[in-house]
Amino acid sequence: MALLQDLNGLAPTKWQTSSLCVGWDVHQVLAHLVDAACTTRLGFIGRLVASGFDFDKDNATGVTKELRADPQETLAAFAAVLGRTSTPPAPLATRLVEAFVHGEDIRRPLLIGRDYRAAHVATALAHHLKTGTKFGGGRETAEGSRLVGTDDEFSHGAGQEVRGPMIDLLLAVSGRPVQAGRLTGEGVPGFTARIAAGP
Incomplete structure (x- = not known):
C-alpha cells in the first residue's frame, strides 16, 4: 500500500528512471512485483522448469507478461494484487525482502523517502x-x-x-x-x- 501511495501521481517521464536493480527501470520493477504477487506455488514450479531453472530468465518473462504500455495501467494492476496471499514456494520472510528491496529499488532513484518498522x-x-x-x-x-x-x-x-x-x-x-x-x-x-x- 505504501508503494502505491508513493507512486500515485508520478510524472510520466519518471517511470523510465533506472532503478537500483541493474537492467530494470522503475516501471519494470513494479511489473516484477505484480508478477510475484500473482505467482502461485504450482505456477512457480512450472515456470521454473520452462525457463530451464534460470531464475533471471523466469523473472524477465514475468516482467514482460505484466508490463503494460501505460505505467498507470501497471500501477492499477499492482493495486489489484495487493491483497493476494498466493506466493512462490519460499518462506514468507522472502515477501518482506522483496517488498523492502524492490521498494527501495524504486524509491531511492526517485528520491522518495520511506520509514520502515525496524522489527x-x-x-x-x-x-x-x-x-x-x-x-x-x-x-x-x-x-x-x-x-x-x-x-x-x-x-x-x-x-x-x-x-x-x-x-x-x-x-x-x-x-x-x-x-x-x-x-x-x-x-x-x-x-x-x-x-x-x-x-
Whole structure:
C-alpha cells in the first residue's frame, strides 16, 4: 500500500528512471512485483522448469507478461494484487525482502523517502543473511563481516564491523549500491568490495 501511495501521481517521464536493480527501470520493477504477487506455488514450479531453472530468465518473462504500455495501467494492476496471499514456494520472510528491496529499488532513484518498522526489516535481513546468493540471498556477501544495525539491536556474523541502518545493510547484501556514509566501520572497504565483485 505504501508503494502505491508513493507512486500515485508520478510524472510520466519518471517511470523510465533506472532503478537500483541493474537492467530494470522503475516501471519494470513494479511489473516484477505484480508478477510475484500473482505467482502461485504450482505456477512457480512450472515456470521454473520452462525457463530451464534460470531464475533471471523466469523473472524477465514475468516482467514482460505484466508490463503494460501505460505505467498507470501497471500501477492499477499492482493495486489489484495487493491483497493476494498466493506466493512462490519460499518462506514468507522472502515477501518482506522483496517488498523492502524492490521498494527501495524504486524509491531511492526517485528520491522518495520511506520509514520502515525496524522489527520487520530485522526479520527480512536475518532471513536474507541465512540464504545463499545462489538463491538470491546475501549469506556469502556478508561472510567475514560483523553487521550491526544502528536502528535496532541487530548483529550478525564475525569479523570487521560494518554499521548502518538495517535497510541499508539489507540493500547492500542484496547487491545494491548504498550511499556513501550510510555504512561505517573498519569493515566497510572489504564489505563493499565483495558487493562490487558480485556473487
